[in-house]
Amino acid sequence: MLVPENMELRKVNLDDHSWLLDLHNDPFVLRNLTNPLPITEHDHLKWWVKIITNEEQNRLIFTVDGQRVGFTKFYDFDFINQNCVLGADIHKDFRGRGYAKFMWQLMLRVCFEKRHLHRVSLTTAEYNEIGQRVYRGLGFKEEGRLTQSLFRDGKYHDQICMFLLHEDWQAS
Numbered sequence: 142m143l144v145p146e147n148m149e150l151r152k153v154n155l156d157d158h159s160w161l162l163d164l165h166n167d168p169f170v171l172r173n174l175t176n177p178l179p180i181t182e183h184d185h186l187k188w189w190v191k192i193i194t195n196e197e198q199n200r201l202i203f204t205v206d207g208q209r210v211g212f213t214k215f216y217d218f219d220f221i222n223q224n225c226v227l228g229a230d231i232h233k234d235f236r237g238r239g240y241a242k243f244m245w246q247l248m249l250r251v252c253f254e255k256r257h258l259h260r261v262s263l264t265t266a267e268y269n270e271i272g273q274r275v276y277r278g279l280g281f282k283e284e285g286r287l288t289q290s291l292f293r294d295g296k297y298h299d300q301i302c303m304f305l306l307h308e309d310w311q312a313s
Contacts, residue, residue: 144243150201150213150251157202158185160209160232170230172293173266201251203229203244210235211244215251223259225252241275249279253307262304266291273301280313281305 153161159182164170166179180188192198197218203211214228227248231241252258264287265272281303289297 144246144250147206148240148243148247149204150244150247151204153189153200153202157209158182158189161185161212164212164230164232167230167233169233169236173230173269173272175291177293203231203240203247205235205240210240213244213248215248218256223257225256225258225261227252227261227263241272242278245275245279249305249310253310258307260304260306262302264300264302266293267299267301268293273303276303279305280309282309 162180162182162185165174165185171177171179192200197216199215199218201213201215202209203213209232211229211231215225216228217226219225227245229241229244229248231244249261252261262284263276263281265276267286282305283301284304285302287300287302290300291298
């Protein structure tokens, strides 16, 4: 899939943090995170200090025409087995415009072309049907479930575990 030239992933800058806090605390995003509680700026910055010093983690901003649109998460890098876990969010002002598939394609390029990984994975809430469509459209396959591992709206929900191998990504 071709990604338009006006879309890119870039490093997080100091002036991105208030935007990241707004994105994180969006009720739609919180509903899909393992911990659905809002955070403070202090909590965010404390977390950020841990992330930037951890070589098994990477976070990038997805931009369109230089404007922040999404936040990408690469974590649990396993350099011996050549895999990592992915996650991402689109800011509420940009949802429904088809940007997610391009953001994820850029993420997969980072993993497979730059990091030379063999496998990537993710977990998503069973009710996140929009995300699942994006992931399946990119070639991700379901490999199992974390049964009743999320408690939302007074009931338990499964998390779906998905993966994509480099060879399958290349073939698509």
